[in-house]
Amino acid sequence: MLSAYLDKLRSKGLTTSFVPTMGALHRGHISLITQAKQIAPISVCSIFVNPTQFNDASDYNKYPSRVAADIKLLSDAGNDVLFLPSVASVYQEGMSDLESYDLGYLETIFEGKYRPGHFQGVCQVMSRLLKAVRPDFLVMGLKDYQQCLVVKQLMSIIRMDTKFVGCATLREPDGLAMSSRNLRLDDQQRAVAPAIFHALFTAKQKVLTESHAVIEKQAMDELNENGFRVEYFSIVNSNNLLPDASLDKSTPLVALTAAYLGEVRLIDNMFLTD
Numbered sequence: 001m002l003s004a005y006l007d008k009l010r011s012k013g014l015t016t017s018f019v020p021t022m023g024a025l026h027r028g029h030i031s032l033i034t035q036a037k038q039i040a041p042i043s044v045c046s047i048f049v050n051p052t053q054f055n056d057a058s059d060y061n062k063y064p065s066r067v068a069a070d071i072k073l074l075s076d077a078g079n080d081v082l083f084l085p086s087v088a089s090v091y092q093e094g095m096s097d098l099e100s101y102d103l104g105y106l107e108t109i110f111e112g113k114y115r116p117g118h119f120q121g122v123c124q125v126m127s128r129l130l131k132a133v134r135p136d137f138l139v140m141g142l143k144d145y146q147q148c149l150v151v152k153q154l155m156s157i158i159r160m161d162t163k164f165v166g167c168a169t170l171r172e173p174d175g176l177a178m179s180s181r182n183l184r185l186d187d188q189q190r191a192v193a194p195a196i197f198h199a200l201f202t203a204k205q206k207v208l209t210e211s212h213a214v215i216e217k218q219a220m221d222e223l224n225e226n227g228f229r230v231e232y233f234s235i236v237n238s239n240n241l242l243p244d245a246s247l248d249k250s251t252p253l254v255a256l257t258a259a260y261l262g263e264v265r266l267i268d269n270m271f272l273t274d
């Protein structure tokens with residue numbers, strides 16, 4: 001039993017860091033394991049494709065699964081504990097009538113707006129995983145920037161004093177953010193996919209001199225012309241994800257985007273003012 005095993009380690013004074021994933025691991029995930037191992041003697045990685053966070057059933061059904069390859073990558077990276085629960089063990093009471101969490105406006109914008117119910121699902125699974133692992137540190141990728149803010153809010157709602165550690169996004173040499181979903185891109189889509197990175201980088205270069213609205217429109221036009229179907233490309237305050245067009249150099253800004261290439265939905269972001 002995982003909890004009993006982790007309790008035993010805790011009783012010896014060993015701290016734990018936790019990396020939740022949905023598997024089909026790539027070097028981005030492994031960079032989180034490396035970070036987790038640097039901050040605590042015991043790293044715990046979970047692989048669980050959480051059905052309640054998929055608002056699109058076909059996205060869930062097509063989510064890649066490569067557990068044997070994942071186990072090899074984790075063991076090569078020196079991960080200590082793998083938590084590989086079943087759906088029935090995570091949702092012992094079933095998946096209807098699940099609890100809901102007050103995420104306020106965070107749930108009405110960007111990923112919350114375009115994937116209704118997604119963040120409730122993220123909170124439902126994260127509250128269960130966090131209660132099972134009770135880690136000292138939770139290590140997550142800034143690639144899912146809004147998710148990081150949601151999970152921090154969840155931890156304050158459920159009163160977990162786990163420390164949150166956000167890790168930089170790992171990219172392919174051409175700038176495409178590593179993602180398990182990249183496996184679903186065909187050759188032609190894979191060739192144009194780095195346009196997302198270029199649009200974000202262009203925004204970073206222009207952010208202190210041009211209006212945010214103009215930069216956002218140019219980015220969306222450029223992506224749409226390259227065959228993407230853009231859902232949003234927005235420049236916002238990175239602390240609260242609210243618009244801030246003040247050109248005040250002290251405001252920390254992030255550009256967030258989500259766009260489809262064919263049936264594959266890609267998300268990415270970039271800090272603009274660091």
Ligand code: AMP
Pocket residue numbers: 020021022023027028029031032139140141142143144167168169170171177178179180
């Ligand atoms: P996922 O398996 O997509 O749920 O991702 C598991 C964790 O890995 C999340 O905290 C993600 O933000 C993080 N992650 C995904 N892609 C990357 C990447 N390219 N670089 C760094 N972290 C990532």
